[in-house]
Amino acid sequence: MKGIRWKFGGIRAALLAGTLSLGWVLAQDYDPNATLNLATNADPTLNPWTPGAVVESNLINTILFDQLVRYNKKDLSPAPGLATSWKVAEDGLSWTFNLRKGVTWHDGKPFTAEDVAFTFNNVVLNKKLGAQNAGNFSKVKSVEVINPYAVRFVLNAPFSSLPYYLAYYAGILPKHVLGNADNPLQVASFNKKSPIGTGAFRVAEFVPGSYVRLVKYEKYWGGTPKINSIVFKIVPDPNTQMAQAISGELDFVGVSNPALLAGVERNPKLQVLRQSQNLYYFVALNQNDPRFRDVRVRQALLYALDRKAMIDSVVRGYGTIATGPIAPLQKAFYVKDVPQYPYNPEKAKQLLAQAGWTPGPDGVLQKDGKPFEIDMPTGQFGYLVPATLLVQQYWKAIGVKANVNVMEWNAYIQKMFVNRQYEATLAWWSTPPTPDVTPYYASVAADKGNNIPNYKNPELDKLLEEGLKARGIQEQVLVYRRIQRLLAEQLPYLYLWYPDIISVRNERVGGMADINTATAFQYSSEWFIKR
Amino acid sequence: MAAYIVRRLLQGVVVLFLISAVTFLLINLAPGGPTSAVSLGRTAEEREAVLRQYGLDRPVLVRYFDWLGGVLRGDLGNSYNQGLPVASLLAQRMGNTLQLALTTLGLTTILGIVLGTLSALYKNRWPDHLIGSLATVGMSVPAFWLGIVAIIVFAVQLKWLPSSGIFTVGQEFSLADRLRHLAMPAGVLAFTLMPNVIRITRSALLEVLTSDYVRTARAKGLSERVVLLKHTLKNAMVPVIAILGLITTVLFSGSVVVESVFGWAGLGRLAIEAANGRDYPVILGVTLLVGTIVVAVNLLVDVLYAAVDPRISHE
Numbered sequence: 001m002k003g004i005r006w007k008f009g010g011i012r013a014a015l016l017a018g019t020l021s022l023g024w025v026l027a028q029d030y031d032p033n034a035t036l037n038l039a040t041n042a043d044p045t046l047n048p049w050t051p052g053a054v055v056e057s058n059l060i061n062t063i064l065f066d067q068l069v070r071y072n073k074k075d076l077s078p079a080p081g082l083a084t085s086w087k088v089a090e091d092g093l094s095w096t097f098n099l100r101k102g103v104t105w106h107d108g109k110p111f112t113a114e115d116v117a118f119t120f121n122n123v124v125l126n127k128k129l130g131a132q133n134a135g136n137f138s139k140v141k142s143v144e145v146i147n148p149y150a151v152r153f154v155l156n157a158p159f160s161s162l163p164y165y166l167a168y169y170a171g172i173l174p175k176h177v178l179g180n181a182d183n184p185l186q187v188a189s190f191n192k193k194s195p196i197g198t199g200a201f202r203v204a205e206f207v208p209g210s211y212v213r214l215v216k217y218e219k220y221w222g223g224t225p226k227i228n229s230i231v232f233k234i235v236p237d238p239n240t241q242m243a244q245a246i247s248g249e250l251d252f253v254g255v256s257n258p259a260l261l262a263g264v265e266r267n268p269k270l271q272v273l274r275q276s277q278n279l280y281y282f283v284a285l286n287q288n289d290p291r292f293r294d295v296r297v298r299q300a301l302l303y304a305l306d307r308k309a310m311i312d313s314v315v316r317g318y319g320t321i322a323t324g325p326i327a328p329l330q331k332a333f334y335v336k337d338v339p340q341y342p343y344n345p346e347k348a349k350q351l352l353a354q355a356g357w358t359p360g361p362d363g364v365l366q367k368d369g370k371p372f373e374i375d376m377p378t379g380q381f382g383y384l385v386p387a388t389l390l391v392q393q394y395w396k397a398i399g400v401k402a403n404v405n406v407m408e409w410n411a412y413i414q415k416m417f418v419n420r421q422y423e424a425t426l427a428w429w430s431t432p433p434t435p436d437v438t439p440y441y442a443s444v445a446a447d448k449g450n451n452i453p454n455y456k457n458p459e460l461d462k463l464l465e466e467g468l469k470a471r472g473i474q475e476q477v478l479v480y481r482r483i484q485r486l487l488a489e490q491l492p493y494l495y496l497w498y499p500d501i502i503s504v505r506n507e508r509v510g511g512m513a514d515i516n517t518a519t520a521f522q523y524s525s526e527w528f529i530k531r
Numbered sequence: 532m533a534a535y536i537v538r539r540l541l542q543g544v545v546v547l548f549l550i551s552a553v554t555f556l557l558i559n560l561a562p563g564g565p566t567s568a569v570s571l572g573r574t575a576e577e578r579e580a581v582l583r584q585y586g587l588d589r590p591v592l593v594r595y596f597d598w599l600g601g602v603l604r605g606d607l608g609n610s611y612n613q614g615l616p617v618a619s620l621l622a623q624r625m626g627n628t629l630q631l632a633l634t635t636l637g638l639t640t641i642l643g644i645v646l647g648t649l650s651a652l653y654k655n656r657w658p659d660h661l662i663g664s665l666a667t668v669g670m671s672v673p674a675f676w677l678g679i680v681a682i683i684v685f686a687v688q689l690k691w692l693p694s695s696g697i698f699t700v701g702q703e704f705s706l707a708d709r710l711r712h713l714a715m716p717a718g719v720l721a722f723t724l725m726p727n728v729i730r731i732t733r734s735a736l737l738e739v740l741t742s743d744y745v746r747t748a749r750a751k752g753l754s755e756r757v758v759l760l761k762h763t764l765k766n767a768m769v770p771v772i773a774i775l776g777l778i779t780t781v782l783f784s785g786s787v788v789v790e791s792v793f794g795w796a797g798l799g800r801l802a803i804e805a806a807n808g809r810d811y812p813v814i815l816g817v818t819l820l821v822g823t824i825v826v827a828v829n830l831l832v833d834v835l836y837a838a839v840d841p842r843i844s845h846e
Binding site: 130132183185186209234236409410412413427449 | 561562563564565566567568569570571573574575576577578579580581583584611612613614615620623624627675679682683686687690693694695696697698700701791792793794796797800801804807808809
C-alpha cells in the first residue's frame with residue numbers, strides 16, 4: 001500500500017513539476033524593449049586599458065569590449081569568448097588561440113587577428129603607455145598573427161595561467177579605429193564619447209556626470225541581446241544607490257557596506273546576492289624588519305587575532321576566515337586542511353616567548369631591552385580603519401604595541417605600497433580566479449612589485465615556477481596545493497578573511513550568471529527583463 | 532566708482548595668481564600621486580611610465596610656470612584621470628552648478644527674507660518661535676542626512692520626485708522635468724543655508740525698527756506697510772547682502788555633499804573627484820574658476836552696498 005501511494009505521489013510530483021516548468025517558461029517571457037538601469041560611481045573611461053579606468057569603468061567596459069576568454073559561468077574556468085579554442089606548445093613558451101569568425105565591431109568592420117595583435121603589441125606591451133593591468137602580461141613577449149583567425153602569444157617563460165588573465169578585464173581594441181593614434185589610451189572621442197567594441201551593447205549617448213546609455217548591438221555574434229538598452233547612471237553616493245534600488249530606479253547595485261542592507265532583505269522585489277570572489281584581507285608584516293622574519297612571530301601575531309569576531313563586527317558576518325590567497329571559490333584548487341590559527345592569545349604569548357620576547361615592566365613585550373612596538377599606517381578606505389583598530393586591540397592584549405596612523409588613501413598607497421614605509425599594515429588583494437599567485441609572493445615582486453610584505457623564500461619561488469610550467473589542470477592542482485600548505489605554515493601574509501560580495505538585484509531581472517559580478521557582465525547578451 | 536572697480540579687478544588678478552601658486556605647490560607637496568599612477572597593482576615600471584606621460588618627472592617650479600603659461604594662452608591642460616581638456620570639463624559642470632546655485636539662491640533669498648521679516652514683526656510671538664525653531668533645525672542638521680531623508684520620503688515612499696540626476700534619461704529638454712530634478716537638491720541646500728538669512732534679516736530689521744527715523748516715519752502717520760517696505764527693509768538689507776554674498780561662494784564651492792547625494796554633476800563633485808584622484812590640472816582648474824567667482828561676487832556685493840546705502844563710499 002505504501003508502495004502504491006508512493007507511486008502516486010511520484011506521478012503527482014511529476015505532474016506538478018510539469019506545471020512548474022510550464023510556469024517557468026511563461027516567466028521567461030521577456031520584454032525586448034526594456035531598459036535595464038545600473039549605477040556607477042563616477043564618470044567612466046570607456047577603454048579597458050586606460051590607466052585610472054578602474055572601478056567606475058570596469059563593468060561598463062566588460063559589456064562593451066569582448067575578451068578572448070571569458071569565465072565559465074559554473075566554475076570560473078576559462079571559457080571561449082572571441083577565441084574559440086587555445087593550445088599551449090610542448091615547451092610551454094607559446095600559446096595558439098583560434099579566433100571566432102563572423103564577429104564585427106560596432107561600426108560594422110570585421111574583427112580579425114590584427115586587432116588582437118594591435119591590442120597586445122601596441123597597447124598592453126608598449127611600456128611607454130603604462131596600460132592598466134599590463135603587469136598581468138609581463139611574461140608575454142609579443143603576439144604574432146598566424147592568419148586572420150589565429151594568433152600566437154609568444155612568451156618569455158611558461159605561463160600556465162594565461163587564459164585566466166585573458167578573462168580578467170582584458171578587452172580587445174579595434175586596430176582600424178585606434179591604430180593611428182599617438183596614444184591609443186588617450187583618444188577622448190573613443191574614451192568619453194563613442195567607443196567601438198565587439199560587445200553585446202554599444203554606446204548611444206554619454207552625458208558627462210549624468211549617465212551613459214547603451215543600446216543592443218543587433219549584429220552581436222552571440223545573438224541579438226534580449227534587452228533593448230542599458231543605462232549606467234552616475235550616482236556617487238552609496239546611500240542614494242540603495243535608495244534607488246528600493247524605489248525601483250536601479251535594477252542592480254553593488255553593496256559596499258552590509259549596514260545598508262537593513263530592510264532590504266525583507267523587500268520582496270529585491271534579491272540580496274551573496275557571492276564569494278577572489279579577494280582576501282590580510283595583515284602584511286614587512287620582512288625588511290628582522291623581527292618579522294621569525295615565523296613564530298608571524299604565527300603568534302595571527303593566533304592573537306579573533307578573526308571570527310572581526311568578521312562579525314567589521315563586515316557583519318558577511319565573510320569567512322581566510323586560509324591563504326586561493327579562495328574557496330576556486331573549487332579545483334582550494335585546500336582546507338592547511339594549518340589554521342584559531343584565536344588563542346595564550347599560544348601567541350608562548351610562541352613569542354620562544355622567539356625571545358618577554359614581558360617588560362609596563363606589560364609591553366621586549367627583547368634586548370627594546371619594546372615590541374609596530375608602526376602601522378592605514379588608509380581611509382572601506383573597512384581598513386576599523387579593522388586595523390581591532391588588530392591593534394588584539395595585539396595589545398598579548399603585549400604588542402601597534403601605533404596606528406590613519407592617512408588619506410592616496411597618501412597611504414604612496415607610503416605603504418610605493419615606498420614600503422611601514423612595519424605592519426592591513427589591506428586586501430583582489431585577484432583573477434587563477435591559482436597563480438606569483439605577482440604577490442615571488443621574490444622578484446618584493447620591494448617594488450605587488451609582494452607587499454617583501455617576502456622572499458627560494459622554496460616558494462621554485463614551486464611558483466613549477467606552477468607556471470604545469471601543463472593541464474591535474475598538474476596545476478598538485479603544485480598549487482603544495483603552495484597553499486607552505487603559505488599557511490609560513491604566513492608571508494597574515495590571512496584574515498574572504499569577504500562576501502553583496503549585491504542587490506531587482507526580481508524583474510533574469511538571465512544573470514550568479515557566480516560573480518564580473519562573470520555576469522561578460523554574458524550581458526543573455527540578460528532579460530521579465531514582462 | 533569706475534576707478535574703484537578697475538582697482539578691485541587688478542587686485543583680483545593678483546589674488547588669483549597667488550591662489551594658483553599656493554594651490555599648485557600645496558597639491559604637489561601632498562603625499563600620493565594621481566590615482567592612475569599610484570593605483571594598487573601597478574608595477575614600478577608602469578607607474579613611472581604614467582608619471583612621465585603626465586610630465587610629473589620634472590621639478591615642481593618648471594611644471595608650475597609651464598601650467599601658468601598655458602593658462603595665459605587659455606589652455607588649462609588635460610585631466611589625468613579623464614583624459615579630457617580641463618576647460619571642457621569645467622564648461623560641462625559650470626552650467627549644472629549655475630542652475631543649482633541660482634535656484635538655491637533664489638529660494639534662500641526670498642524665503643529667508645520673508646521668514647526673517649515675519650519673525651521680526653511677530654517678535655516673541657508664536658510665528659517667531661516657529662520660524663526660529665525651523666532655522667535652528669536647518670542650521671544643525673547635516674545636509675547629507677537631510678538629503679537622504681528627503682530621498683527616502685519624496686522619492687522612495689511618495690514617489691513624487693526623482694532621487695537623482697539632472698534630467699530624465701533620454702528625454703528632450705523640458706522645464707518641468709528640470710524643475711522636478713532640481714526640487715530636492717535645491718530645497719535641501721536652501722533649507723540648510725536659509726537660517727543665516729532669516730537670522731540676519733530678523734536682527735537687522737529689529738535694529739532698524741527701533742531706530743529714530745522709523746519712529747519719526749510712524750509719527751508722521753505713514754502706514755505700517757510703507758514704513759516697512761520703504762524705510763525699514765531697504766536699510767536692513769546691507770548685512771543681508773553681505774551674507775548672500777557669502778552663501779553664493781559656498782554654493783559654487785561647497786555644495787559637494789549635496790551634489791554627491793543627488794548625483795548632480797556640478798563643480799563641487801568634480802572638485803572632490805579630482806582631489807581624491809590627485810588629478811592636479813582639474814583641481815587647479817576648479818580652484819581658479821571658483822576663485823574668479825568669489826572675487827567677482829565680492830566685487831558685486833560691494834557695488835550693491837553702495838547702491839542700497841549711499842552712505843557707504845568707495846572713494
